[in-house]
Amino acid sequence: MANKKLADWIKNEELQGYSDEELEKTLLKRGYAKEEVEKAILYLRQKFHLKALLHIPIYLIIIFFVSLLFLGWAFGEFVNSIILSAILIISVLIMDFFDKKNMDLISWTFLIVLDILFLFVSPLFFIVAIASFILAIGLFFKEKRQVNLYLINMSLLISLFITAMIIFLVYLGIVYGIIPLLPTTSLTYLLLIFLPIIYAIPPLIYFLNKLCLSKLKIN
Amino acid sequence: MIGKRGGIARFFCVWSIIFVIFLIVTILIGSGYVVNFAEKQQKSISETLQSIQDNTKQQKYNHLTKFITSKHNFSDDFQESPLLITDNQVLFDQNIADNIELVYTNCNINTFNCEQVPRNYQLPLQEQFNLKNFQTIVKTKNQENKDILILIPKLSDDALLNILIFSTIPNDLQISQEINGEFYNVFKTVLKKKSPAITSKTEMIKLYLDGFFFQQIKESVLFYTEIGLKLGSLNSALEVAEEEYKYLPNNVNQKVEEYQQTIDFYYQKAQQALQKSKQQSKQEQSQNIQSLFGYGQDNTLVDKSLSKLFSKSDISKAFIELGLELGKLRQSTQENALNQAYQNRNAVESETSKLLRLKILQIHIAKILISSCEDETNRQSCLLNTLNCKSGDDVNNCVLNFIVKINSPSLCEHSRFIDQDQCYLEFSKIDSSFCARIRDDYLKSQCESGALVNGE
Numbered sequence: 001m002a003n004k005k006l007a008d009w010i011k012n013e014e015l016q017g018y019s020d021e022e023l024e025k026t027l028l029k030r031g032y033a034k035e036e037v038e039k040a041i042l043y044l045r046q047k048f049h050l051k052a053l054l055h056i057p058i059y060l061i062i063i064f065f066v067s068l069l070f071l072g073w074a075f076g077e078f079v080n081s082i083i084l085s086a087i088l089i090i091s092v093l094i095m096d097f098f099d100k101k102n103m104d105l106i107s108w109t110f111l112i113v114l115d116i117l118f119l120f121v122s123p124l125f126f127i128v129a130i131a132s133f134i135l136a137i138g139l140f141f142k143e144k145r146q147v148n149l150y151l152i153n154m155s156l157l158i159s160l161f162i163t164a165m166i167i168f169l170v171y172l173g174i175v176y177g178i179i180p181l182l183p184t185t186s187l188t189y190l191l192l193i194f195l196p197i198i199y200a201i202p203p204l205i206y207f208l209n210k211l212c213l214s215k216l217k218i219n
Numbered sequence: 220m221i222g223k224r225g226g227i228a229r230f231f232c233v234w235s236i237i238f239v240i241f242l243i244v245t246i247l248i249g250s251g252y253v254v255n256f257a258e259k260q261q262k263s264i265s266e267t268l269q270s271i272q273d274n275t276k277q278q279k280y281n282h283l284t285k286f287i288t289s290k291h292n293f294s295d296d297f298q299e300s301p302l303l304i305t306d307n308q309v310l311f312d313q314n315i316a317d318n319i320e321l322v323y324t325n326c327n328i329n330t331f332n333c334e335q336v337p338r339n340y341q342l343p344l345q346e347q348f349n350l351k352n353f354q355t356i357v358k359t360k361n362q363e364n365k366d367i368l369i370l371i372p373k374l375s376d377d378a379l380l381n382i383l384i385f386s387t388i389p390n391d392l393q394i395s396q397e398i399n400g401e402f403y404n405v406f407k408t409v410l411k412k413k414s415p416a417i418t419s420k421t422e423m424i425k426l427y428l429d430g431f432f433f434q435q436i437k438e439s440v441l442f443y444t445e446i447g448l449k450l451g452s453l454n455s456a457l458e459v460a461e462e463e464y465k466y467l468p469n470n471v472n473q474k475v476e477e478y479q480q481t482i483d484f485y486y487q488k489a490q491q492a493l494q495k496s497k498q499q500s501k502q503e504q505s506q507n508i509q510s511l512f513g514y515g516q517d518n519t520l521v522d523k524s525l526s527k528l529f530s531k532s533d534i535s536k537a538f539i540e541l542g543l544e545l546g547k548l549r550q551s552t553q554e555n556a557l558n559q560a561y562q563n564r565n566a567v568e569s570e571t572s573k574l575l576r577l578k579i580l581q582i583h584i585a586k587i588l589i590s591s592c593e594d595e596t597n598r599q600s601c602l603l604n605t606l607n608c609k610s611g612d613d614v615n616n617c618v619l620n621f622i623v624k625i626n627s628p629s630l631c632e633h634s635r636f637i638d639q640d641q642c643y644l645e646f647s648k649i650d651s652s653f654c655a656r657i658r659d660d661y662l663k664s665q666c667e668s669g670a671l672v673n674g675e
Contacts, residue, residue, distance in 0.1 A: 076519035175524045179531050186428045187532040188249070195242075202234050206227070 004102060006032070006040040042145060053092060053151060056158065056212045064158040067165035072122075074168065080122040087117060088157075095150055111150050128164065132156035159208035163201060170197055250424055257423035260432050264439050265414035271443070275409045276379055280371055283328060284357050285385035287369055290331040291323070297359035302350055309350040315358045316344040316368065324348060324370040328378060333369065344368075376410045387461050393568040394576045398457055405449050412442070430533030437541040444545060448552045456579045458629060463578040464571075466650070471570040478577035479564070481625070482584060486561060488605060489584040492591030493557070497550050557583055578627075585625045589618060589634045602636065619645065628653055 006027070013023050020041055027037045065085055072081020091114050098107035111133075118129040136153040174193055182190075288297060300312035316338075323333035339347050348370060350356075357369040374382075384402050388395045415435065418426065426432065468474050529535045560580040568576070592601035599614045608617035618637045622630045623645050631642035640657045647653040647666050654666035 074520040076521070172520075172524055175527050179528060182531060184531055184533060184536045186430055187529070187534055188428055190528060190532055199234075199238050203227075203231060206230055 004043070006036065007043045010040055053154065056155060057214075060158055060162065060208070060212055063165075064161050067161040068125075070165055071161070071168065072125075075124055077122050077124060080125070083121050084118065084125055087114070087121070092154075107150070111153065128160050129157065132160050155209055155212040156205075158212055159205045162208050163204040166204060167197055167201060253424050253427045254420050257418075257427055257432055260435065261415050261418075264435065267439070267443070268412060268414050271446070272410055272412070275406050276376075279379040279382050279406070280354055280374075282385040283326075283331075283374075283382050284355070284369065284371055286382070287323070287326055287331045287333065287371075288357075288359055289385070291333075292362050293367070293369075294360040297357050300356045300358075302353055302355060304351055309345045311345075311350070311356055315356055318366050319358070319368050320365050321361070322348070322368045322370060326369070326372060328372070328374065328382060338368070380407055380410065384457065386457060388457075388464050388575065392572040392575065393566065394460060394572045394579070397563075398453060398460070401449070401453055405446060405453065409446055430537065433534050433537035437537045437544075440541060441544055441548060445548055445552070448549065452552065452556050455582075455629075459579050459582045459627065460575040462627070462629065463575055467571065467574075471574050475570060475574050475577060478574070478581050481581055482561075482564065482577060485581075485584045485588060489557060489587040489591075492587055492605060493550070493554055496591065553587065557587065581625060582627050582630065585621070585627065585630055586633055589621070589630065599636075628656070631656075 010020075010023050010027075014020070024034075024037050024041070028034060068081050068085055069078065072078045072084075091110070094110060095107055098104075098110065115126075115129050115133050118126040133153055135156045136149055139152050139156075140147060140149045171194065174197075178193065179190065284297070284299075287293075288295065298315060300315045303310040319338045322336045322338055322344075324336055326333035336347075338344075344350070344356075350370070352373055353370045354373045355371040357371060358366060359369065361367045380403055383390060383399050386395065386398075390396070390399070557580075560576070560583060564577060564580060566573070566576070588605050589602075591605055592598045600610060602608075602614055603610055603612055603617055606617050606621045608614075608620075614636050615638070618634050619642060622634075622637070622642060628643060628646040631637070631639050631646070640659050640662050643653045643656045644662065644666060647657075651667070651669070654663055657663040657666055
């Protein structure tokens with residue numbers, strides 16, 4: 001278990017402009033074990049708070065909700081997309097509360113419950129939610145657990161939904177703009193037109209996720 | 220933070236490699252699927268055609284058997300065993316060859332005369348006769364009620380085609396010859412039809428991309444439907460003619476005049492009904508095209524866009540065309556049969572042949588009229604108007620009276636508005652054998668005992 005008092009002290013010192021390395025050296029001189037100091041810093045990195053989430057550019061948050069509602073309408077699940085929007089907003093507040101109260105285990109459990117909740121509301125959006133969760137887990141371990149899983153999950157969820165909307169809009173453009181100009185042909189040939197869109201999906205997610213996290217300082 | 224390591228260039232490089240691998244795997248899986256689909260498709264078409272051709276040949280062999288048994292006054296109740304020929308053996312139901320006195324062999328397919336050979340029990344049947352030259356063994360009883368065998372010869376397709384349809388109507392009647400001629404044409408089309416040749420795998424993929432297999436499905440469905448419709452129409456005509464011939468009146472001329480009047484009265488109405496049905500089916504087809512593959516039903520943006528996408532594909536084109544052409548085929552077959560029969564109504568022929576011809580035409584018109592209001596919102600008033608009943612009349616009685624007036628029991632099973640048992644009961648007043656067609660056991664027994672003859 002991380003020493004929460006030590007973590008709070010590191011957090012206050014960081015706010016005054018000291019780096020992790022400087023603080024670690026000071027604490028080692030004061031007689032703290034290296035392992036204890038590292039655990040306290042890791043604990044700090046994994047903590048979530050509302051202000052950190054608000055570092056995601058506001059226009060991306062707005063586009064995310066527009067995407068969620070638009071895709072919901074396009075797939076005939078508009079009501080479900082409104083319900084999911086409400087659930088996401090409430091989940092942010094709940095997560096903030098859990099972290100303030102240091103209820104770490106409950107906040108992890110809540111994150112899993114949140115993804116399962118997607119399945120009950122809309123199996124279609126559950127696919128996006130579970131994809132973002134798996135990617136978030138991957139990134140979490142890639143970054144040696146120095147990030148908050150919920151934040152990464154939210155950032156990827158935003159990226160995936162915006163990507164889905166962009167891809168869908170391009171698909172509509174092709175279907176209504178280009179396809180009518182073509183002669184009747186094999187479905188295979190028609191699907192070939194969409195290859196560039198498929199190619200663009202991961203770079204788009206990558207770019208949007210980078211944009212989401214560009215201003216984010218997880219302290 | 221995240222994404223700092225590696226950079227966008229490395230990401231694109233890795234993703235491009237993954238994408239190329241993904242494409243190669245997709246192409247390989249897709250090619251496998253296409254070849255598998257094409258092979259199954261060709262096999263299915265060949266098997267269906269083979270099965271229909273075998274069935275057609277079997278029908279012809281059955282007619283030959285009936286001609287032979289009829290010619291020699293053998294019992295109609297016969298037992299058959301097909302002959303399965305392997306490399307060295309001829310397999311058949313051995314029990315069929317027991318207690319036989321005479322074997323009828325080397326039958327002439329034109330005169331139906333056969334050579335009579337006593338059964339030699341010193342030898343097994345397959346050694347006494349070279350069974351490899353025969354198609355079927357038929358066991359029946361002769362006039363002395365003794366068991367005999369008929370060896371039905373194996374025939375070429377052309378020889379089979381020349382065997383007439385066995386019927387109770389004399390073959391010298393013109394109408395009988397016309398029906399046989401039409402049967403000949405249909406059977407010839409079936410037997411001459413060739414299975415598609417199996418192509419190479421590369422060619423299969425090329426043909427798939429050109430939409431060849433979907434067109435092939437469409438064409439084979441249209442072919443079988445056309446054959447089915449023609450055979451249905453011919454069998455129905457033959458059935459009507461046989462029924463009419465069975466109850467041939469003494470005064471044929473009077474009956475001919477009566478039929479001519481009914482035909483003149485109802486022909487225009489039947490034409491109108493066909494035109495109306497044609498317009499309705501056109502509207503229905505355009506409505507059904509959207510929901511052909513189950514998309515376009517929910518009316519969401521995704522459904523609409525998928526509908527738009529699929530409408531440009533060859534699968535969609537083939538099946539939309541199939542739907543439209545099936546509708547047209549049904550309409551045109553019915554229309555052509557009606558018009559052709561109407562144009563030939565004044566053909567120079569014997570009175571009996573004319574009577575049968577007019578009866579067939581009359582029943583054809585009656586069937587069109589009875590089924591003409593199926594798609595109408597107000598079916599009952601439409602039917603009352605079509606059958607010249609008064610508005611407000613009971614539609615069941617109207618249809619029943621029409622069928623009785625036309626005097627064809629086969630129509631009893633053609634309308635959903637009438638009670639079939641009641642309909643057959645009406646005809647049992649003329650011929651008690653119709654009691655057997657009544658489904659309700661109590662009503663059937665009452666009919667057979669004669670208690671209901673007077674419509675009690």
